[in-house]
Amino acid sequence: EEQTCSWTETSEVDPALKEFTYDVGDGPKQFLAYVEPDVSSFYQEPEGSRKKVIPKFNGFAAKFINLSNKKVKHYWEGNGATVLMRFYTPFSSGGTASFPGHRFFFTPENEPDVRLKEWVVEDYPAGNIMVYDPYLVEGDEEKTEANLAVLSTDERELYDMWQKTLSFHEQYRNFTGRSWLANYGTEAPKNFMWRSDYFGQTHWVTTKETHFAEVPPADLLEPISIQPSARILKDSDERTLSEYRVKGQSTMNMTLRALSCAPRVFEIENFLSEAEIEHILELAGGINLKASTTGDVGSNSNRNNEKVKPEEGTKTRTSFNSWVPRERSPVLDAIYRRSGDLLRIDESLLRYRGDDEHPEVPTKKATCESLQLVHYGQTQEYTSHHDFGYSSIDDPYNGARFATLLFYLNEEMEGGQTSFPRWVNAETFRELQVVPKAGKAVLFYSQLPDGNLDDFSQHAAKPIVDGEKWLINLWVWDPVYET
Ligand SMILES: O=C(O)CCC(=O)C(=O)O
Numbered sequence: 001e002e003q004t005c006s007w008t009e010t011s012e013v014d015p016a017l018k019e020f021t022y023d024v025g026d027g028p029k030q031f032l033a034y035v036e037p038d039v040s041s042f043y044q045e046p047e048g049s050r051k052k053v054i055p056k057f058n059g060f061a062a063k064f065i066n067l068s069n070k071k072v073k074h075y076w077e078g079n080g081a082t083v084l085m086r087f088y089t090p091f092s093s094g095g096t097a098s099f100p101g102h103r104f105f106f107t108p109e110n111e112p113d114v115r116l117k118e119w120v121v122e123d124y125p126a127g128n129i130m131v132y133d134p135y136l137v138e139g140d141e142e143k144t145e146a147n148l149a150v151l152s153t154d155e156r157e158l159y160d161m162w163q164k165t166l167s168f169h170e171q172y173r174n175f176t177g178r179s180w181l182a183n184y185g186t187e188a189p190k191n192f193m194w195r196s197d198y199f200g201q202t203h204w205v206t207t208k209e210t211h212f213a214e215v216p217p218a219d220l221l222e223p224i225s226i227q228p229s230a231r232i233l234k235d236s237d238e239r240t241l242s243e244y245r246v247k248g249q250s251t252m253n254m255t256l257r258a259l260s261c262a263p264r265v266f267e268i269e270n271f272l273s274e275a276e277i278e279h280i281l282e283l284a285g286g287i288n289l290k291a292s293t294t295g296d297v298g299s300n301s302n303r304n305n306e307k308v309k310p311e312e313g314t315k316t317r318t319s320f321n322s323w324v325p326r327e328r329s330p331v332l333d334a335i336y337r338r339s340g341d342l343l344r345i346d347e348s349l350l351r352y353r354g355d356d357e358h359p360e361v362p363t364k365k366a367t368c369e370s371l372q373l374v375h376y377g378q379t380q381e382y383t384s385h386h387d388f389g390y391s392s393i394d395d396p397y398n399g400a401r402f403a404t405l406l407f408y409l410n411e412e413m414e415g416g417q418t419s420f421p422r423w424v425n426a427e428t429f430r431e432l433q434v435v436p437k438a439g440k441a442v443l444f445y446s447q448l449p450d451g452n453l454d455d456f457s458q459h460a461a462k463p464i465v466d467g468e469k470w471l472i473n474l475w476v477w478d479p480v481y482e483t
């Protein structure tokens with residue numbers, strides 16, 4: 001068989017995964033936890049030869065947990081203003097990117113003056129997880145148990161699941177130095193993850209989805225079928241609209257280059273061709289972009305936790321965006337297939353599937369979101385945030401965003417870099433900045449190889465100083481996408 005990527009499949013375990021023993025109350029168990037390697041290894045140098053530089057940026061993910069059977073309101077208090085963030089349904093969690101010293105509080109749903117619990121965010125990682133538990137009497141199990149008697153059996157089950165998660169979190173943090181931001185029981189990602197062992201590490205992967213050399217005529221760019229049976233391509237099948245692609249090329253190589261090891265960030269030059277960019281921007285011309293609404297890192301359980309409209313002046317995201325489904329055009333479908341090859345994720349996982357396609361995956365739905373088209377004008381930005389959210393404690397799959405692919409559609413704007421302020425390195429306290437270049441893709445993972453959410457994946461789109469920025473992004477989930 002012809003080799004299609006630089007990575008040979010082996011049973012080798014990622015050396016950053018270390019076994020530790022924990023106990024959440026039902027006996028000792030083993031877990032393979034991600035332990036951040038010594039920074040020297042990122043430079044391929046002997047252990048201890050380099051020292052990690054503490055970044056100037058001191059923000060991180062603050063996760064709030066409502067361990068009560070009542071709906072509560074979550075407020076942020078800062079800069080002299082009190083801002084309602086969102087509602088939390090019973091036993092749900094949510095979060096936001098925060099900084100040491102920030103103040104938050106919970107109130108009952110209809111009593112804004114009653115503060116059920118207040119927090120001042122501490123340093124990382126101590127300040128990661130904020131719990132409101134009205135039943136707990138510190139150091140008195142008997143009284144706590146008596147208080148818990150008000151819970152129904154179902155509520156008690158959720159409460160106990162949270163207790164296991166919190167207990168695991170503490171043991172995991174003692175072992176790894178990081179907070180456990182996922183639910184207890186979350187497994188290692190099912191999807192393939194490219195290794196990023198040292199700066200500049202490269203991987204290559206081939207794709208049959210070669211570049212479009214010209215934009216096909218409009219009548220060939222109509223939406224395609226969503227029927228799984230119409231989507232299956234055998235290896236030997238010709239790719240769609242091949243007469244408009246680069247001539248004489250049946251496969252194309254893509255090279256991933258590691259920009260950061262913790263978090264794992266790669267750049268891929270020339271992922272999109274000029275013609276593909278032209279097509280996407282043409283589509284964009286017919287799309288009515290809306291002001292971006294995301295501001296606080298949500299829990300995935302949007303069905304429960306209503307967000308509230310961010311107040312003017314507190315928006316973390318000032319760009320405009322729109323969702324573009326994969327089936328919108330055959331060229332977009334090709335870009336999804338190429339993205340699947342890049343991530344080494346079967347393309348069928350990135351669309352609605354037939355019964356015989358990946359029956360081991362518990363849903364038929366795509367495990368990714370629609371492409372998101374984003375436009376930033378002068379001064380617009382997306383302040384530091386995480387792409388992940390928190391799955392509900394009773395989500396049997398613990399689905400969460402896994403990887404983000406950003407595709408830049410233009411270049412030479414001033415500002416507009418994608419920054420990773422917490423990248424682990426031994427040289428500078430400044431953020432890692434990726435400069436947009438037309439056709440370039442950036443890949444980063446929001447999960448760690450042990451299934452935890454990667455707090456260090458925090459990133460921002462720097463404000464546009466001059467010009468504008470166009471980009472599309474693709475969010476891939478693991479193991480399933482649930483809303
Ligand atoms: O615009 C960028 O460079 C980053 C965008 C981003 O972080 C997002 O859309 O989640």
Ligand SMILES: [Fe+2]
Nearest residue numbers: 385386387459
């Ligand atoms: Fe993002």
